[in-house]
Amino acid sequence: MSTSIGAISLTSRLTTGLLNRPVWFLWLVLLLCFWVAAWAGAVPVTADDWRVLWRQDEPLTSGAYVLWHLRLPRTLFAALVGAALGLSGALTQGLFRNPLADPGLLGVTSGAACAAALTIVVLAGSGMDIPVAWRFWILPLAAFAGAVGVCLLLDTVARWLTADSIAGLLLTGIALNALAAAIIGLCTYLATDEQLRSLTFWTLGSLAGGSWPLVAVLSLLLLTAIWYVWRLVGAMNALALGEAAAAHVGIHVRHLRRRVIILVALLCGFSVAWCGVIGFIGLVAPHIVRLIVGPDQRRLVPLAMLVGAIILLVADTTARIVAIPAEIPVGIFTALLGAPFFLALLTSVRKSG
Amino acid sequence: MSHAQQDTHILSLDRVTVTLGQRTFGPFSFVIQPGERIAVLGPSGAGKSTLLKLLARELVPLSGQAIFCQQPLKDWALPDLSRRRAILPQSHEVAFGLPVDLVIGLGRVARMHDPSLASIVRQAAEQACAAHLLGRRFDTLSGGEKARVQMARVFAQLWDVEQGLLLVDEPLAALDPGLQFSLMEAIYTFAANRGHAILAILHDINQALQGFERLIFIKHGAMVGDYHTPHVTLPLLEALYNVNLAAAVTEDGEMIVAPSLKRKAVA
Numbered sequence: 368m369s370t371s372i373g374a375i376s377l378t379s380r381l382t383t384g385l386l387n388r389p390v391w392f393l394w395l396v397l398l399l400c401f402w403v404a405a406w407a408g409a410v411p412v413t414a415d416d417w418r419v420l421w422r423q424d425e426p427l428t429s430g431a432y433v434l435w436h437l438r439l440p441r442t443l444f445a446a447l448v449g450a451a452l453g454l455s456g457a458l459t460q461g462l463f464r465n466p467l468a469d470p471g472l473l474g475v476t477s478g479a480a481c482a483a484a485l486t487i488v489v490l491a492g493s494g495m496d497i498p499v500a501w502r503f504w505i506l507p508l509a510a511f512a513g514a515v516g517v518c519l520l521l522d523t524v525a526r527w528l529t530a531d532s533i534a535g536l537l538l539t540g541i542a543l544n545a546l547a548a549a550i551i552g553l554c555t556y557l558a559t560d561e562q563l564r565s566l567t568f569w570t571l572g573s574l575a576g577g578s579w580p581l582v583a584v585l586s587l588l589l590l591t592a593i594w595y596v597w598r599l600v601g602a603m604n605a606l607a608l609g610e611a612a613a614a615h616v617g618i619h620v621r622h623l624r625r626r627v628i629i630l631v632a633l634l635c636g637f638s639v640a641w642c643g644v645i646g647f648i649g650l651v652a653p654h655i656v657r658l659i660v661g662p663d664q665r666r667l668v669p670l671a672m673l674v675g676a677i678i679l680l681v682a683d684t685t686a687r688i689v690a691i692p693a694e695i696p697v698g699i700f701t702a703l704l705g706a707p708f709f710l711a712l713l714t715s716v717r718k719s720g
Numbered sequence: 721m722s723h724a725q726q727d728t729h730i731l732s733l734d735r736v737t738v739t740l741g742q743r744t745f746g747p748f749s750f751v752i753q754p755g756e757r758i759a760v761l762g763p764s765g766a767g768k769s770t771l772l773k774l775l776a777r778e779l780v781p782l783s784g785q786a787i788f789c790q791q792p793l794k795d796w797a798l799p800d801l802s803r804r805r806a807i808l809p810q811s812h813e814v815a816f817g818l819p820v821d822l823v824i825g826l827g828r829v830a831r832m833h834d835p836s837l838a839s840i841v842r843q844a845a846e847q848a849c850a851a852h853l854l855g856r857r858f859d860t861l862s863g864g865e866k867a868r869v870q871m872a873r874v875f876a877q878l879w880d881v882e883q884g885l886l887l888v889d890e891p892l893a894a895l896d897p898g899l900q901f902s903l904m905e906a907i908y909t910f911a912a913n914r915g916h917a918i919l920a921i922l923h924d925i926n927q928a929l930q931g932f933e934r935l936i937f938i939k940h941g942a943m944v945g946d947y948h949t950p951h952v953t954l955p956l957l958e959a960l961y962n963v964n965l966a967a968a969v970t971e972d973g974e975m976i977v978a979p980s981l982k983r984k985a986v987a
Binding site: 463466489602606608612616617618661719 | 754776777778798800801802803806807809811812814815816817818819822823826827828830857873877921
């Protein structure tokens with residue numbers, strides 16, 4: 368009974384969430400970005416290459432090969448990672464009741480990168496023979512563990528040091544960031560040349576690893592996260608009242624915190640494991656959405672995913688085509704595009720307010 | 721008779737003690753009946769807010785028993801509890817500048833399926849003199865307006881139930897007297913229509929004497945008195961606050977109390 372009621376309110380919330388005009392507009396923008404991203408790149412793609420993709424009997428042209436094996440999975444991957452980062456940013460801000468909270472600023476991302484770096488250097492240095500099939504999962508798992516660790520530290524240390532203080536939270540984040548940076552630095556110092564290349568990848572961020580299996584795994588992860596988040600967004604609105612008042616209106620605050628933390632750690636951990644550190648999206652995407660539709664989590668969360676996907680897709684496409692045939696790490700671009708845009712937003716808010 | 725009366729309790733505390741930090745508070749023993757209006761009085765730091773936190777289940781009793789609607793308070797599931805008791809907090813801040821409608825609706829967030837939400841939000845806002853604030857952002861409101869919206873949220877929470885409990889933590893102290901009066905009236909009307917009991921922490925002795933039928937005195941972390949308002953005398957109040965009080969009686973026979981500057985000889 369209660370599940371069918373839940374399903375009804377779920378679908379009605381989904382439809383009301385998706386049928387509003389900013390949503391249509393953002394979907395259109397995303398499709399446009401897909402279109403541009405698929406056409407643009409070092410290898411030119413013609414309409415003929417697209418046609419070949421649908422034909423089983425014809426051999427793949429080189430353009431079609433690039434399209435199918437490189438460009439399409441990478442574009443989809445970029446959008447999915449962007450959505451995951453936007454979602455984790457929206458959740459973090461809601462959880463800490465603070466529009467400045469961001470997995471990057473709070474050290475969650477660098478915690479994940481730190482664990483990944485340790486895995487690369489220490490595990491590889493120990494000479495253990497790891498089967499290739501496992502390698503695919505060991506880094507994500509380590510990154511996830513690092514992200515969870517930082518989240519739990521944030522939750523306990525910041526709360527214990529300075530109860531309910533935004534400054535205390537951000538300061539704890541800064542300390543954790545510094546700690547993670549030091550450990551990553553130590554790993555860099557100890558790393559061999561080959562390990563150093565992988566480490567650079569983590570700290571700068573790149574979507575070059577995008578492939579169909581990764582797209583499939585990330586889609587599954589994201590779908591699970593969305594399904595899970597839909598049941599939490601109403602309660603997350605109540606968190607804005609403060610934790611005591613949220614409990615008074617019937618929310619299990621501790622359960623909610625734990626769930627959101629695990630979700631944020633999963634999303635950050637996996638995206639860091641596969642793409643390295645890509646900053647700013649978790650901060651900027653929810654901000655943009657809040658300016659468009661306001662702070663209601665029920666609308667903020669899905670739109671933050673959409674905006675995150677758009678930003679990362681634009682950034683990645685730019686990173687690919689701006690210096691053909693070389694490729695600039697996308698993490699540099701999200702910051703290059705994100706920071707000025709964010710400043711512009713702040714000034715426009717100031718003017719209108 | 722006494723058994724039947726026991727079944728109608730909204731809440732009963734039986735020698736309940738609670739710790740907060742290094743201090744132990746209590747024992748508290750009293751019973752709240754449906755529709756009662758109880759004010760908790762006492763000097764600052766005496767433990768009034770601690771008592772409220774205990775009743776709100778923010779603190780767990782160290783010893784003794786707290787029963788809410790025939791069931792130990794600690795056994796209530798939070799969503800069920802939120803349908804029977806609401807708390808009007810002292811501070812009114814809400815993060816992110818949520819719209820007023822949403823803030824009021826959050827009173828009912830624990831209900832999975834709530835088809836009448838929109839109409840209840842509107843009616844609750846009207847009852848709390850906040851209807852004109854619907855559609856605005858919470859963080860653009862003044863202190864008095866925020867208090868009204870929080871009150872509407874609490875009204876929405878207990879809108880369609882009866883014989884609930886409304887805990888009020890001195891939410892109006894910072895407001896002007898006229899607004900205080902009309903908001904207290906709104907609370908009385910709301911609770912009376914539904915048989916909700918009110919337990920309010922108050923600093924204003926006169927508000928307590930005029931609006932509440934029962935007064936609980938708290939001092940040095942313990943309960944020192946539980947009186948029907950007509951039985952409260954000036955010396956009792958003086959002993960509670962360690963201050964000399966002067967009283968005047970209005971034309972309607974209501975007692976008005978004010979601290980007296982004249983020093984009385986200490987007995």
